[in-house]
Amino acid sequence: MSVVAARALDVGYDGRIVASVAELIVDAGERLAIAGPNGSGKTTLLKTLGGLLPPVAGALTSPAPGVGGAVYVHPSPFVFTGTGLDNVMLGAHGRRDAAQAALDTMRAAAFSASDVRTLSHGQRQRIALARALAAAPSLLLVDEPETGLDTDGLAAWRALVASSTPMAIVIATHGADAAMRRIVLP
Numbered sequence: 001m002s003v004v005a006a007r008a009l010d011v012g013y014d015g016r017i018v019a020s021v022a023e024l025i026v027d028a029g030e031r032l033a034i035a036g037p038n039g040s041g042k043t044t045l046l047k048t049l050g051g052l053l054p055p056v057a058g059a060l061t062s063p064a065p066g067v068g069g070a071v072y073v074h075p076s077p078f079v080f081t082g083t084g085l086d087n088v089m090l091g092a093h094g095r096r097d098a099a100q101a102a103l104d105t106m107r108a109a110a111f112s113a114s115d116v117r118t119l120s121h122g123q124r125q126r127i128a129l130a131r132a133l134a135a136a137p138s139l140l141l142v143d144e145p146e147t148g149l150d151t152d153g154l155a156a157w158r159a160l161v162a163s164s165t166p167m168a169i170v171i172a173t174h175g176a177d178a179a180m181r182r183i184v185l186p
Helices: 042-049 084-092 096-105 121-134 151-162
Strands: 002-013 016-027 031-035 057-061 070-073 139-143 168-173 181-184
Touching (some): 002 042, 002 168, 016 042, 042 139, 070 121, 084 096, 084 121, 096 151, 121 151
Parallel strands (some): 031 181, 070 139
Antiparallel strands (some): 002 016
16 A cells, blocks of 8 residues: 655745656555755655645645654754653653653663753654654654664664564665665756
8 A cells, every 4th residue: 555656746945846756656664765965855855745845746645744644854853842751752642652662662762861952963863763653654754864873773773664564664865775665866
């Protein structure tokens, strides 16, 4: 079953096309890398797939943003005031078991009680990823997911990508795991 279906999709800002994709189908459980140089439209495409930006032209079917739908994770981790757990609970909408499972998946439980202002960039990235996972998205969109992650964080992220979950994962990256299907923007 497809989570995303796009045809003749143009993405951009204020009517200006940044990138075009002739056809894109992302099925449940699929892993897709969008690769390309800086400025090629990777982030714009991710945000459009996630419903954060409207398409400039073309047809797009994707889940609505939010819990159970599409969730976008920025390359510079955005965290809210409070602890790591407070942040993940926002994604979990009060479901502590979902928050704990997401923290465990990202190996972030050890520092989840810490104020996010004291965390390193990589630890904040793991909290942001855990918050996204706690929302149980059908489509996880992650921009440059490995930036700033330490060895443990990289291992957690790569284990998630290698897992067989029904969640589709689409990443924007300069390089991609050879095992992932990928599209390259010029």
